[in-house]
Amino acid sequence: MRHVTRKERREIRFFRCGGATSRPNADAPTSSPDSIMEPNPKPNHGISAYYQTRAEHHAIISGDWLSQAQAAAAAGHPPEEPPASAAASKPFSVIDEFNHWRRKPDLAEAVAAIMALVAGIRSSDATTMMELEIELKKASDALKSWDTTSISLSAGCDLFMRYVTRTSALEYDDFHAAKLRLIERGEKFGEISLKARRTIAMLGQDFIFDGCTILVHGFSRVVLEVLKLAASNRKLFRVFCTEGRPDKTGLRLSKELATLGIPVKLLIDSAVAYAMDEVDMVLVGADGVVESGGVINMMGTYQTALVAHSMNKPVYVAAESYKFARLYPLDQKDLEPALRLIEFGVPIPAGVEIEKSARDYTPPQYLTLLFTDLGVLTPSVVSDELIQLYL
Template identity: 55%
Template sequence: MRADQSPFFMSPNASTNSEAMVTQSLQRSSDVDAVVREFHEALARSSDMAVAVAAIQALTTVIKNSTSTTMMGLERELKDAAASLQNCNPTAISLKAGCELFLRYTTRTSAIEADTFAAAKKRLIERGQHFAETSKRARATIAELGERFIRKGSTVLVHGHSRVAIAILRKAAAAGKQFSVIVTEGRPDETGLTMARVLDEMRVPTTVILDCAAGYVMERVDLALVGAEAVVENGGVINKLGTYTIALAAKEHNVPVYVAAESYKFARLFPLNQRDLPLERKQLDFGPLLPTSAAIDNPSRDYTPPQYITLLFTDLGVLTPAAVSDELIQLYV
């Protein structure tokens, strides 16, 4: 057997190709580390930074720093980077939806109609920056729209610590409207207490209640305002555990339920029941009196069907739940 027929023989070309593959693999690993680092740094720079917006900014940086010389290569880099970001928190629906929307928005055909790759890449960067800026402005746009629904003397029930809901309440307070807020405690992460501190700084009269007291206070509530982790295809929402319970009580008392959510939280999901949600549970300590044989089940989120939602305040406008599917089609076309 000749040397070049031996299974252990490697031609010079094969060696070069192997080295190139190793180099590319190491480069991809380095790129993944860089995008994750950029993502975490963006979140660390601002406590108001939304997870999806931080991901969008990190993905835009991937385009800027890419060494790819083809659209196929650049698109592969973006997909790898998006996958690595989603792996940071696999159950974060808004993170996944933000990444998917970014990829769809930046790489759709009209974005890459250019004579040269350099021109196409420049256009992709511009699209990415525009998408990031639009996403950052979303909260202010929603505040402008939602503030109109808070009337003088209103009692507002809020659940969870929603930055966009806070923006609406802040806008209403700045407009000189006198209103009060009832805040659910938000166990086990005490998000309601965080919300109460923000409202106290805004000098808005605030009452904190137990989560299970939402039905009890509903008869003196004028409107319920919640955020959303995701808005799904049928116009329903996935949000902090307890949102569904509040919506049920509000329906019984004819209290409108308003959801404030940025369009990057629109997700291609169609849950039919609570068991269809991505599994995520929070730690909860019931204390030493809990029997050791008792199981604990504490999901972090629930699904509120569209029939219990009055309107959604979004950066795309004030929408009925029925209009969400049309907007999703436009976003992903």
């Protein structure tokens, strides 16, 4: 009997779920540190534009900025619009529009893409629904190719396309009415996405109790929102932050939590097992939630979950629904590489290879619950929710 290859197994599992996938081009251009805010990032050492953006944002993010942004969102105020003069001076570019929104530290890249796509519908000169949908598809593809390693960006674009185009244009008497309906649906999707973080924070409050110790890994804005709301509700808890090498994400998160008056202890990444007996729960974010119910997140999430599982500690994941992606990785090497610049601070001997992978895959059996804007889900339910989202 012929041996079935890994690729064939993956395709079989995808078609059983009623969908298909296409792996991004591993040779797609990525960005350099100097081109982080340029519309079209240039390749430099294969570093992912997605992680360059995260590093840039985390370096300048502040508690005051977050408070102002969240207050504006809670009050229902629309986000800042691009300057009218800039829009009038040159033709619309979905990449330029995306770059305008992604510069905001509190705005996820997927939401920035959604904002750009809505603007694309508004500025379109199409005269038929067919032309408009073709333009929208090209804009979505352009955004996804900006960084093929960004799972949330790709998933956000795909979900947006499904959401805004699922209503048939035949329901409307004229093209103008149909276009207005698409804009309305696009704005609604953007509104839902903007509120997702707050919704997740409220759902997570039932799991944080007085006197508990929470271990977090990496800098996640939704995890920060969960902890921030718990602190505002006068819950008494402490947080262990892993250092988060090489970009010191844990150090940045610890500063934010300390500003909020939350007791924080900073751990080196290799001290997770040593400190786990003091921990009541692990709380992490996610770059992407896949069909198996597992998550793709910052490197080290997998080993943290393994240690927690072995010591019977619950592992909770906080992730927005626009990060639900139609992917089914079978192992760690089944992921599209997302690379980061690694600095050890000392000369590296010639011929020594450096592992630059920025993320790993945590299988569902090591996760307890996922806090999402769709509700609190077990990993086994994710595939059902994914099918509903994409259909």
